[in-house]
Amino acid sequence: MTPSAIRLSCDDPAVATTVRRWLDALALQPPAPVTIDIAVGAPAEDPPDPPTFAQPHLSLWTDARGARLSWDGAPAQALLPGVDPVARVTLSPGAVDRLDDCCRIFLLGVVILLVRRVGWHHVHAATAVDPKGRGWLFAGNALAGKSTTAAWCATRGWAVGTDDTAFLTSEGGGVHVVAARGPLALRDGGNALLSRADGTPLPSRGKTGYRPEDLGGRWASRVRPEIIAFSSVGAGGAPTALGAVGARETLAALVRWSAWVLFEPALADEHLALLARLAAQARSLRLTLGPDLFAPGDRLMELVP
């Protein structure tokens, strides 16, 4: 495992060891140093104003002075001054007691805020490379089948980067997507569709984790998307199908799945330009997943030869 280039300082050796291990497992190598500075103590009270953005378990406040992220699992807060690539994190003892969840939920949010300060912009998507070497980006709702599709890709010998957390970056004249390494996390339904029961239990998430290698694939740290699939699960057993997506719908969908573009104006221009270049670079499809995907063969390669 290559150590992450994300720098860490922490006044608690046990916390430092766990967070360091988690960071290294993500296998992220941002293009410039970023630093997480952790102290264990009592975080300040959240601002009285409504957050700029709230998602399950996380609240974000932003203004010209920078960004502030809070976790609702236990008191924990990160302050990022301006657009400096530094996060000053305060974890309460309660957050330390739940350090695995704190890393997976809260510190991942901190990493997302940090790396966008050095040119990596988060996109909520799965990534893969098909047997012809074409990069795919799968975006869609939480129950749109991204993880199951990513796992399915691995079972067909594709390279898979992530089922959830990726970062857009400009490299060599194109837009690439860097994967945060983590288990492909399947619910029971996904396990059943893939006829698998041999993954690693992820009890706090109610899921089962697989590495791409466990499923017959390999890991791809970077993907240059040629195909963007906005995926959803079909109804009534209809077969897997593709549809066209227009230019403006593609741009809007990318903004939706890369929503941090809306939150820190000083970073918005670069982020939006990446989304526009990605939309221009890749062919966009509406992918409706059906049960035939799980029959023998490679249905996606048949549909997109």
Place this chain on the structure above:
Amino acid sequence: MTTTYRRHPDLRLAALEGEGVVLHLGSRKYFTVSETGVTLLELLEQPRTLEALVSGLVERYEVDPARAERSVRDFLDRCRAAGLLQEAGS
């Protein structure tokens, strides 16, 4: 009094194949826009009168002025409702 229109400074526009998406970083909302809308938002980077916007559409698309004016008025109404415009009288 002549009214001039300008797009809100918090707007960011991205275009692809003529169509686009516009972000309002103040309200944190985003909207899709047609090819005509992209053209008008590009013109609205500078303060423009209604007449100047109509002329811009006529020059670009070779449409008759009455139709262009209807399009511009409709677009300005929708932008106004979404908080995407700044207006000034002179």
